Amino acid sequence: MTASPSEFCILYFGNDWHAENRTSSHHIAQRLASRFPLLYIDTPGIRAPQATGRDLRKLVRKAAGALALPRQIGPQMWLMTMPQIPFRNLPGAQMANRLASAAMVRRAARHLGFRDPVYWFVVPHAAAVLGPEPKEFVVYYCVDDFAAFPGVDAASIQRMDDDLTKRADQLFVVSARLMPAKQKLNPTATLSPHGVDVDLFAKAMDPATEVPEEARSLPKPVIGYFGVLGDWIDIDLMEYCARNRPGWTFLFIGRIYTEVSNLRRHANTVFIPPQPHRALPGWAKAFDVAVIPYRLTQQVLNSNPLKLREYLATGKPIVSVRAPEIEKFANVMPLAGNRDEFLAQLDAAINDRSEATREARLNSVRGQSWDHRVDAIVETVLQRRKEVKEAQLNR
Numbered sequence: 001m002t003a004s005p006s007e008f009c010i011l012y013f014g015n016d017w018h019a020e021n022r023t024s025s026h027h028i029a030q031r032l033a034s035r036f037p038l039l040y041i042d043t044p045g046i047r048a049p050q051a052t053g054r055d056l057r058k059l060v061r062k063a064a065g066a067l068a069l070p071r072q073i074g075p076q077m078w079l080m081t082m083p084q085i086p087f088r089n090l091p092g093a094q095m096a097n098r099l100a101s102a103a104m105v106r107r108a109a110r111h112l113g114f115r116d117p118v119y120w121f122v123v124p125h126a127a128a129v130l131g132p133e134p135k136e137f138v139v140y141y142c143v144d145d146f147a148a149f150p151g152v153d154a155a156s157i158q159r160m161d162d163d164l165t166k167r168a169d170q171l172f173v174v175s176a177r178l179m180p181a182k183q184k185l186n187p188t189a190t191l192s193p194h195g196v197d198v199d200l201f202a203k204a205m206d207p208a209t210e211v212p213e214e215a216r217s218l219p220k221p222v223i224g225y226f227g228v229l230g231d232w233i234d235i236d237l238m239e240y241c242a243r244n245r246p247g248w249t250f251l252f253i254g255r256i257y258t259e260v261s262n263l264r265r266h267a268n269t270v271f272i273p274p275q276p277h278r279a280l281p282g283w284a285k286a287f288d289v290a291v292i293p294y295r296l297t298q299q300v301l302n303s304n305p306l307k308l309r310e311y312l313a314t315g316k317p318i319v320s321v322r323a324p325e326i327e328k329f330a331n332v333m334p335l336a337g338n339r340d341e342f343l344a345q346l347d348a349a350i351n352d353r354s355e356a357t358r359e360a361r362l363n364s365v366r367g368q369s370w371d372h373r374v375d376a377i378v379e380t381v382l383q384r385r386k387e388v389k390e391a392q393l394n395r
Contacts, residue, residue, distance in 0.1 A: 008382070009037040009114045011105060013126035017042045017079055020255060020274035021228055024143050024174070024194050024306060025122045031374040032120075033077035039070055039108060039117075042081045043126040070108045080108050082126065098128040105129050118385070121168075124161040137385050140168035141192070141377075145178060145302035150231040170384040172377065174304040177324050190380060193325070194306045195370035201313035202362070203281035212279070214272060215286035218249040221350040224287030224316075226253040226280055227307050234295045234321070235263050240339050241346065242266040248350075253283055284314040289349040292320035293342070312365045315358045317349040332360045 010032060014025035017040055029040050070078035083100045109117055120139045121127055124146055130136060142165070147158035165171060165185045172192040173182050182189040203209045215222070223241070229252060239262050242250045246268055253272045263269055275283060284290065290311040294300045304325040311318045318333040319342060320326050327335065334349065336342035 008385075009039075009112075009117045010120050011039050011041060011109060011114065011117045012120045012122075013041045013043050013082070013129075014122050015043070017073075022277040024141075027195065027197070027370045028122075028141065028374055028377070030074075030077070031370055032378070033074055035374075035378065037076045037112070037114065039078045039080060039112060039114065040073070041105060041108075041126070042079060043123055044082065069111055078108075078112060080104070082129075101126075102129045102131070118381070121164060124157065124164045127160065127164040127167065130167065134167065137388060138164075138168045139170045139172070139381055140164050141172045141174075142178065142182065143174050143194075143304075145175075145299055148297065148299035148302060150299075169388050170381055172380075175302050175325055177302050188384065192373065192377060193368070194304050194309060195368050195373035196306075196309035196313050196365050198313050198365060198369050200278065201281050201284065201310050202315070204284040204287075204314035204316065205358075206281075209282055209285055211286045212275075212282050214270075215251065215283060218251065218270065218286065219247065219268070220249070221288035222249045222251050222286050223289050223291055223346060224251045224253070224284065225291050225293070226275070226283060228254050228257060229260060230257040232295055232297050232300050233258065234293045235260055237293045237321075237339050237342060238269075238291075239263045239266070241343050242269050244343060245346070251283075251286070253280075280310070281314065284311070284316060287314075287316050289317045289319055289346060289352075290314070291346075292318065292326065294321050294323060296321065296323065309365050309368060312361045315362050317352040317357075318361070319345045319349050329364055332357070332364045 012029050012032065014029055015023050017026070029038060032038050033040075068080070070080040073079045083104055116137075118139060119130065119136045120141065122141045122143055124140075127138075130138065142161070146152070146161055147154045149157075162185060165182055168186055168188065171182060171186045171189045173179050173189055174191075174193055176191060179189060179191055229235075235258060238250060242248075242263065243266060246266070248268060250263075250266075250269045251272065252270070253275055255274050256271070260271070264271065272283075292305060292308060292311070294305075300323055303323070305323075308318075308320070308326055308329065312329065312332070320333060320335055321342070322335045322337055334345040336345050
């Protein structure tokens with residue numbers, strides 16, 4: 001099935017569509033597709049794959065999907081996989097990736113009847129599909145300091161990020177801390193913080209929402225975290241808290257990418273595999289306090305944590321470390337500068353039963369829904385595209 005004729009259609013280069021954790025890439029794409037025909041192009045990760053069963057299964061799935069035509073996943077939304085040799089340092093790999101990806105994306109666009117599509121990137125390395133001449137209208141929605149990610153070729157990723165930043169006709173940046181550097185490279189840089197599915201996460205307060213069976217009998221209080229457990233998570237901080245509060249339950253929901261053996265040895269820690277995004281409010285309902293135990297790496301300092309807004313929308317008390325984007329919500333949640341402060345704030349937060357503070361947390365994100373964010377983004381992109389087209393006609 002081809003797309004319906006449209007003056008505005010999108011080739012959207014995003015994170016792994018099948019990833020367990022739903023990122024801004026997924027939330028924005030789904031809402032854009034409710035407005036315009038959109039082809040979601042499932043791109044490879046920025047780090048080289050490891051010799052793990054999960055990475056190997058992902059490679060096989062992506063390789064199998066790379067040659068297939070796009071498949072429809074919504075009324076005007078399609079999905080394809082971008083072919084890539086994941087080991088980019090191999091001789092000729094980058095050239096092969098660029099040629100194969102560009103050819104397959106063009107083939108998919110022709111198949112869907114997309115004419116003059118907008119090229120929309122949320123990852124920098126996918127921009128290899130762009131031609132040497134700036135013919136395409138390009139949006140870059142920069143969600144992270146990608147070169148600061150653990151396990152990546154930082155110099156290569158930074159170069160790709162800078163090139164796409166300069167090339168973009170419209171640049172969005174989710175973190176205020178990244179804005180000065182981005183504005184130097186591209187004057188269209190526009191701050192666009194993350195949104196949140198307010199209605200979904202508010203279900204954590206709904207009496208009709210069921211707590212998953214695995215969490216119903218956990219000893220109270222439950223200190224909860226959902227999301228990836230990666231190198232940016234302060235496992236030592238959580239181990240310190242679990243050791244000093246043996247009567248509490250520390251519940252971690254999500255995939256594990258870092259060493260947690262010292263944390264696991266405490267009987268009061270519980271690890272649950274990744275859960276469907278729509279099931280998270282039920283798990284959050286079991287929390288007495290939600291936590292953000294980040295290590296203050298460059299990646300974290302330049303980030304705008306999506307889970308912060310999701311936690312706030314549950315109405316649950318939150319304790320977090322201090323970081324630039326998190327401190328903007330310091331009026332509705334306690335922040336800690338060290339592990340003793342963090343534990344003391346947990347002690348106080350488990351007794352937070354105030355309706356007023358719960359409402360304050362909810363009110364802090366009520367106007368920050370993904371729908372509102374996408375409305376503003378679309379308005380900016382349509383205006384900018386009109387300006388670019390007019391400039392081209394006047395040359």
